[in-house]
Amino acid sequence: MQPSTDQQRSLATTAGQFPLEEFRLSLGGRRWTILHTGAVLSFWDEQRFLSEQRNRRAYGVALWPAAIALAYEVASRPADFAGAHVLELGAGTGLPGIVAASLGARVVQTDRQELALSVCRRNGARNEASAIEYRLADWAHWGDAARYDLILGADILYGEAAHAHLRRIFESNLAPGGRVLLSDPFRSMSLRLLEALEADGWTVAMSKWSVGEGKGPRPIGVFELRR
Numbered sequence: 455m456q457p458s459t460d461q462q463r464s465l466a467t468t469a470g471q472f473p474l475e476e477f478r479l480s481l482g483g484r485r486w487t488i489l490h491t492g493a494v495l496s497f498w499d500e501q502r503f504l505s506e507q508r509n510r511r512a513y514g515v516a517l518w519p520a521a522i523a524l525a526y527e528v529a530s531r532p533a534d535f536a537g538a539h540v541l542e543l544g545a546g547t548g549l550p551g552i553v554a555a556s557l558g559a560r561v562v563q564t565d566r567q568e569l570a571l572s573v574c575r576r577n578g579a580r581n582e583a584s585a586i587e588y589r590l591a592d593w594a595h596w597g598d599a600a601r602y603d604l605i606l607g608a609d610i611l612y613g614e615a616a617h618a619h620l621r622r623i624f625e626s627n628l629a630p631g632g633r634v635l636l637s638d639p640f641r642s643m644s645l646r647l648l649e650a651l652e653a654d655g656w657t658v659a660m661s662k663w664s665v666g667e668g669k670g671p672r673p674i675g676v677f678e679l680r681r
Contacts, residue, residue, distance in 0.1 A: 477517055479549070481529040484556065488577040490517035490547045496670030497639075514546050514570040519665035520609035523674035524550040524637035526663060528557070528606070534633075535559040538603040541627060543593070543620070544610040548574035548586075550637075551606060555583040559604075564591035593619035601629035608637045611644035621651070624679065634679040637663075639672055648677055656681060 474489040494503045494516050503516065528535060528550050536558040542551035545563040547570075555561045555578070563574050563586055571588050578586045591598065593616055605628055610620065624634050638644040652658045657680045664671045 475517075477522075477549075479522070479525055479529070479553070481526060482532070484529065486525070486549070486553055486556065486581050488517070488547050488549050488552065488580065489573065491515050493517045495519050495666035496672055498670060514544075514565065514567050515573045517547055517549075518609050519672040520637040520639055520674050521546060521549045522665050523663035523676055524606060524608045524635065525553045527635065527637070527661060527676045528553045532557045534604070539600070539629070541598075541600075541602040541605045543605065543607040543623070545574050546570050546608065548577045550608055551586060552578055552581050552583045554604070554606065555585045556581065559585065561586045562589060562598075562600075562602075563587070564589045566590065566592045593623060596623055598627060600627065601632070602627055603629050603632045605632070605634045606636075607634070609639065611636065611638055611647050612641050614643055614647075617647045620647075624651075625681075628681065630681075632680075635676060636679065637674055637676045639674050648679075651679060 474491060475493070477488050477490060477493065479486045492503065494500050535554045538559045540551065540554045540559045540561045542548070542561060542563045545551055545565045548563055551561045551563045563571070565571050565574065568590060571590060575588055596619065605624060611617070628634060648658055659678045661676045663674045663676060665674055666672050
C-alpha cells in the first residue's frame with residue numbers, strides 16, 4: 455500500500471505533526487526536488503524560526519540557505535563528482551548529497567538524528583538517487599575509517615564544541631588530494647575555525663552565493679579546504 459499524498463507531505467515527530475513543503479533546484483538542464491519543514495532563507499527568518507519553541511525539534515529538516523548554496527556549488531562542478539566517493543556531514547534534508555549522487559558520486563549521508571535521515575531517504579527516493587548510503591552518526595563518537603574524495607557540510611560549524619570532532623574527521627577521512635566543501639552564512643564562530651585550519655596548513659578558498667529574494671537575500675560562503 456502506498457502512503458497517501460497527505461502522509462507524504464507531512465512529518466510526524468515527538469513535537470507534533472509538521473507539514474512538508476517542496477523546494478526545486480534547477481541547473482545545467484537538471485532538476486532536483488526535496489521536502490522540508492520550512493525555508494529559513496534570510497537572517498530574520500532564522501531568528502524567527504529559532505525563537506519558535508514548536509519548531510526546535512525539527513530544525514534539522516528545515517531548508518537552510520547554506521544547503522541551497524552548497525547544492526548549487528556541487529551542481530556547478532559535475533566533473534568533480536563523477537565517480538567520486540563523497541561524505542556528507544549533518545545531511546539534514548540531504549540536498550547537496552542528492553545532487554552529488556545524481557552527478558555520479560557514491561555518497562554516504564550522515565546525521566545524528568533519525569528524523570533527519572528519514573527525510574534524507576524520502577528525498578533520495580524522490581530524486582531516484584540510488585547511490586546513497588544513510589548512516590546515523592555522532593561526530594563525538596565517530597567510527598568511520600573510510601577515505602573520501604570530497605567531504606560536504608552545510609552550516610555545520612556553528613557550535614564550537616563540535617570543532618575538534620570535525621577537525622579530526624577532516625584529517626582522518628579525507629583522501630590524499632581530496633577536498634572539503636563547507637557552506638556557511640559567515641558566522642563568526644565558523645570563520646574562527648576556518649582561520650585556525652588555515653593557520654595549521656590547510657588551503658582555504660571561497661566562492662560566494664546569495665540565497666533568497668527581495669529584501670533579505672543571505673550571503674553564503676562555500677569554503678573549499680585542501681590539505
